[in-house]
Amino acid sequence: MNPKILGIDREIIESLKVNGAEVQGVYTSTIHLLLNDLLITVGHKVGYGKHHVVTDQAIDFYAYDLTTKTKVTYEKHQIKIGSLVLDVDEENIRTYQPYLKTFRFNTNTLKTISRLKDMVRDRHHYNVFSFPKDNPWLSYQFEKIDIFLHAPGLPSALSIMGLGMGLTPLGDDILTGFILGLNTVNKTLPWIETLIKEAKHKTSRLSYQNLNDTYHRFYPDIFIQMIEGLFMENDIEKATAILKLGASSGAGILTGFIYGLMA
């Protein structure tokens, strides 16, 4: 039996029908598809989101001998990625909407955010609140990040865009979190739109997409769970799923988020 898709955005299906896609990157438990200019992440544990395709089981993508440029097609309710076939039931095709809920601060939420800040500081080695000062790489990154967080503006934001290691550099994680924080309390800053445009050629494709999705309020479910945990239940524990992302991504997003809320 083929693996099934549990969640996929209708626009992805429509675009796949017309244009097809190709494999952009293969990892142990996820795969990236390049669909027009969009990166689509496919996997069992990727979480529901506009550009995520969730499968009903873990798939070892290496077992299918997929390589970059392998063609991806959709027909007769099946997505074919090389030799891998994924079944798509109509009921699992979703139409993702932007998350438009916004929240206001009260004394309790301020205390909760303060606890969240403590959590990032205490449970993560690499964060702006405390980091090993003798590491020149981290010092360089955190000095720039610190300037942005305390004086957020286009120049300081651009100075951290694309800064750091990995698929989503730490600087971009901070910016993603910052925009998420602004959106959450319904604030806008005039330079964010320019920042998103700049991201298209200043950082990696995946990172640009995360920033763009966040700006347009298309959040992965773990973001929504964290926001509602913080503002509706004064609970910081839902943020731990974010804190665990990557080596430093989670701490970066949460740090940016806290400063975005307070901006």
Add this chain to the structure above:
Amino acid sequence: MKDAKVLKNSYYDSVTLMSTTVQIKKDLGLNDLVMFMGTDMNKDMIKSVGLYHESLDEAKPNDLMLAIDMQDTIDHWVDEVIKRLNSKKKTEKKGEQKLTSIHQAKDVLDANIAVISVPGIYAAHEAFKALDENMHVMMFSDNVSVEDEIKLKDYAIEKDLLVMGPDCGTAIINGKGLCFANQVKRGSIGLVAASGTGLQEVTVIIDRFGGGITQAIGVGGRDLSEAVGGKMMIKGLDALDEDEDTKVIVLISKPPHQTVLEKIKERLKHVTKPVVLCLLDAHLDEKIDRVSFVSTLTDAAIESLKLVGIKTPDLLAFDDQLKDQIKKNKQRFMPSQTKIKGLFCGGTLTAETLSILRPLVNKVTSNVAKKTDEKMKDPRVSDGHNLVDLGDDIFTQGKPHPMIEPTIRIDRILQEAKNPETAVILLDFELGLGSHEDPVGITLSGIEDAKKIAAQENRSLAFVGYVCGTEHDAQGLKKSENLLKNAGVIVAKTNAQAAVIAASLVNEVK
């Protein structure tokens, strides 16, 4: 010599890049190696530390930049980096069958136990699937909500199954070690523990003196909280009480919540077999028939061996050779050197050491301490007698646990060596399944470097090490101990003895 290379359209996640960078730097003896995406900001960063090379000009944001600083030219460095990065992709061994769901595993293997090791938010869902298939569950995953833990354990009890965990690192079921466990003999002692390295320590001491294990059931560190109520500790106790092969039962935990302790005491009154109750750092006044109360892991092992008719020597005693080693090390200390720095991979071994050192030295702090005045203000900062559990989340975020990757402890050893107050560096090494293939060997260079750092200021450090393992573990107990002895480390017989040796070295034994 500096060099650089651009890998076009190459993406690797940050955890892979970080761990590969650390390993290659060490293995090839590089001054520096960086792997960043080819963004302008990353180029600036590489320039700022003087590693930039003109070949990086062509890098685009979707390319991976490699920049290196090496003492001697290594021609194959790029191949080596690519090989290491890609080797992390190879997951399947020839001949192994790939199963992709619990349901499939049940069908194909007729398995009766599932080990769940997925991110916490998904773990409960998978555990319920396993329970539905009538399988016992061991949850290595952490970050499972307490509500889910309670539901899972209630459901398991209803189905007469075990849920070991969440955050359960060690179990031995029908002679098979799961996750982190040592190769110990089978025998007549059954254990239930809310403590991973605690369970390992007791089972290896039992093994060393000829005893053996029926089952060693882990329950997860939160089982004895008020909310969970010791559901699996009691279930495990009942299971061992009914098990014909088990003649003596050992329960191990840090102090449980008072309401849970009452429940356990109540249940113990009805158990038909002798029980050794080891509650680290707690005191129990009440006497219960057939129950022996102890407060260290060593005593738990000794008492259980005694109950199956095996006598043991005094495991805390110092022989003449050990006394001589202590004396010589003490003579080399400078006046400023008065403090013990315990750098542990095992959380319960840290807790046991705290419990032993508390009455022996003045003011000891730890990141595993429960009492406010014993908590380290910041576990990353050394100050006074400190016992640091390096498996704490603060040190392991985005990195492997130090039992799997002990090199992360070396930086801290070097940091402590620079501190003029450091007299003793106390280290634990866990052998067995799941642990690093040579935790001692990989640490020796750190010990050597630490001694050199101290020697530059005319200081001499004393290292005390304890190896938790058996001769049947792949790493080899004697081999590991001998490596330490040859490096001038004082090797203890048990974790508890290591603590007492450390206290003797700083002259504070009361």
